[in-house]
Amino acid sequence: MRNTNTGAVLEAMILPALARGGYDCAMQVLVGERCGGGVHKVDAVATKDGAVVLVSLKWQQSKGTAEQKVPFEVMCLADAVRAQHAARAYLVLGGDGWTLRDYFTSGRLGDHLVHAGLVRVVTLEAFVRLANNAQL
Known part of the structure; x- marks a missing residue:
């Protein structure tokens, strides 16, 4: 049986x-449509000093399909930023089951996805550090 509580x-x-970084936060927010249709709901929208940041979370604690979803999620987040739903977006990778985590967090998706630069892919630890220090 699959554990679906990780999110x-x-x-x-x-x-x-x-909260420590001074961000107001709303969870599970609709931000338009995904690429190709369907609703696009992000895990969090963080706001501080008028700047809006979209946050999508992916957890991989063992080998699975989450890695295959990363490029599509980056595409959808980039579309949301381009549609002015936010100033920027983060895709946060948690868990220790990622085999491609270093690749995704290196920024090299930009070699393949034209608007990948609008989305920062980070580890959970890096995101917590950035949020704590109000540096999103």
Whole structure:
């Protein structure tokens, strides 16, 4: 049986960091449509000093399909930024089951996806540090 509670756990891990950094936060926010259709809901929208930041969370604790979803999520987040739903976006990778984590966080998706530069892919630890220090 698959554990589907990991998303809620990951959300609970970022909320204190966002609060400490002075961000107002809303969870599970609709930000338009995904590439190709369908609703696009992000895990969090953080706001500070009028700047809006979209946050999508992906958890991979063992080998699985989350890695295959990363490029599409980057595309959808970039579209949301381009549609002016936010100033920037983060895709946060949590868990230790990622085999491509270093590749995704290196920024090299930009070699393949034209608007990937609008989305920063980071580890959970890096996101917590950035949020704690109000540097999103």
